Amino acid sequence: MLMCKRWLVCSLKGQYRSLSFSASRRSVMTAWVIDKYGKNEVLRFTKNAALPIIHYPNEVIVKVHAASVNPLDISMRGGYGAATMAMKRDPLNINQSGSEFPLVLGRDVSGEIMECGLDVNYFKPGDQVWAAIPPWKQGSLAEFVALSANEVSHKPKSLRHVEAASIPYVAATAWSVIVNTGGLNKDNSSKKRVLILGGSGGVGTLAIQMVKAWGAHVTVTCSQNAERLVRDLGADDVVDYTAGPVEKQLQTLQKLVLGDQFDLILDNIGGETEKWALDLLKPWNGAKYVTLVTPFLHNTDRLGLADGMMQSGVTIGCKVLKHLRKGVHYRWGFFAPSGPTLDEISEMVDAGKVRPVVEEVFSFAQVPQAFQKVEQGHARGKTVVSIVEDQKE
Numbered sequence: 109m110l111m112c113k114r115w116l117v118c119s120l121k122g123q124y125r126s127l128s129f130s131a132s133r134r135s136v137m138t139a140w141v142i143d144k145y146g147k148n149e150v151l152r153f154t155k156n157a158a159l160p161i162i163h164y165p166n167e168v169i170v171k172v173h174a175a176s177v178n179p180l181d182i183s184m185r186g187g188y189g190a191a192t193m194a195m196k197r198d199p200l201n202i203n204q205s206g207s208e209f210p211l212v213l214g215r216d217v218s219g220e221i222m223e224c225g226l227d228v229n230y231f232k233p234g235d236q237v238w239a240a241i242p243p244w245k246q247g248s249l250a251e252f253v254a255l256s257a258n259e260v261s262h263k264p265k266s267l268r269h270v271e272a273a274s275i276p277y278v279a280a281t282a283w284s285v286i287v288n289t290g291g292l293n294k295d296n297s298s299k300k301r302v303l304i305l306g307g308s309g310g311v312g313t314l315a316i317q318m319v320k321a322w323g324a325h326v327t328v329t330c331s332q333n334a335e336r337l338v339r340d341l342g343a344d345d346v347v348d349y350t351a352g353p354v355e356k357q358l359q360t361l362q363k364l365v366l367g368d369q370f371d372l373i374l375d376n377i378g379g380e381t382e383k384w385a386l387d388l389l390k391p392w393n394g395a396k397y398v399t400l401v402t403p404f405l406h407n408t409d410r411l412g413l414a415d416g417m418m419q420s421g422v423t424i425g426c427k428v429l430k431h432l433r434k435g436v437h438y439r440w441g442f443f444a445p446s447g448p449t450l451d452e453i454s455e456m457v458d459a460g461k462v463r464p465v466v467e468e469v470f471s472f473a474q475v476p477q478a479f480q481k482v483e484q485g486h487a488r489g490k491t492v493v494s495i496v497e498d499q500k501e
């Protein structure tokens with residue numbers, strides 16, 4: 109359904125091609141890369157990173173104005189997901205080394221289209237765009253990035269690049285778990301009760317705003333000093349997880365205030381939470397618990413692709429069946445890159461229903477400090493990297 113708008117516009121607009129970028133092409137660009145997995149010391153600034161080129165006719169090259177750092181970048185810096193990503197990365201074996209290095213991290217981009225492949229009709233050079241970059245592709249902590257056009261979307265007109273870069277990855281993740289896995293959308297969320305475990309970080313601050321805009325009643329767990337932030341974003345009830353056992357506080361809230369159980373729980377925390385959280389769902393009513401903290405990539409890193417996927421299949425299968433017997437649905441949620449999803453988010457932003465929550469902006473020279481910041485945890489929204497000096501549209 110989301111793709112329809114794009115097809116319509118494509119057929120109306122006709123074809124656009126690359127303009128001046130190809131002609132004035134350099135072969136190298138500046139970037140932060142890693143040449144091996146490890147801690148922050150592996151981050152290396154270079155002026156000689158290979159400039160991305162278009163390999164497929166549906167690809168575009170985007171000049172990066174701003175990027176952001178997510179917890180995934182910290183994990184990928186340490187080798188998380190390497191086995192699975194290697195399967196998808198460099199499908200043409202362009203660098204002929206079979207190696208993923210030098211690897212550029214950064215999953216969010218806000219910037220400008222420089223060049224379009226021959227099949228790209230929806231974008232043209234000069235368009236202001238944003239995107240969430242799949243983990244198996246080279247990232248956005250660089251001057252340019254190559255993406256498939258269906259991963260890219262026109263950025264909200266009301267946002268500057270540094271604001272826009274805070275949204276795509278967490279928005280695409282929140283949309284994937286709430287809409288695709290959780291089954292809620294703008295037409296069926298009114299008066300639904302949603303619990304967001306861990307509401308103060310990147311995904312949480314976006315998820316609160318989305319379900320609130322669709323009319324849901326939103327309960328959030330976070331630490332005490334994040335209460336004002338999450339209430340400003342739309343949380344109706346806030347539980348301070350540092351003030352005592354969070355499950356007891358939520359049970360009391362359900363009995364005394366809500367008078368009902370939850371239709372959807374989004375778990376950004378993982379670990380012990382799934383031992384008690386599913387008891388807070390309405391049974392036999394299609395209610396779902398979706399966790400973003402899954403062992404999927406850890407399994408493939410540890411056991412290899414085939415055995416890791418088999419192990420994940422057994423684990424999720426057992427959990428789904430165990431909870432189905434109690435009348436509730438257990439699910440794993442994943443980030444899903446999608447331009448059409450970002451088109452929807454862009455409209456919500458320009459309509460004032462979703463706003464960026466930028467905690468700190470670092471310069472391109474300060475990328476290692478941005479990683480340190482994210483690694484320390486306790487996020488209150490997003491950590492952004494400004495790559496081209498930002499200009500108000």
Ligand SMILES: NC(=O)C1=CN([C@@H]2O[C@H](COP(=O)(O)OP(=O)(O)OC[C@H]3O[C@@H](n4cnc5c(N)ncnc54)[C@H](OP(=O)(O)O)[C@@H]3O)[C@@H](O)[C@H]2O)C=CC1
Binds near residue numbers: 179180305310331486
């Ligand atoms: N499976 C997938 O495809 C994806 C998975 N993820 C995962 O989802 C999780 C959330 O991502 P993201 O929002 O970007 O992470 P962030 O680091 O931005 O946010 C985490 C937030 O949780 C808060 N927090 C920590 N412990 C608790 C707790 N026990 N209860 C309530 N709040 C808590 C932190 O603040 P404080 O400590 O101060 O309370 C922080 O604000 C991460 O584990 C990430 O790796 C994210 C995207 C995609």
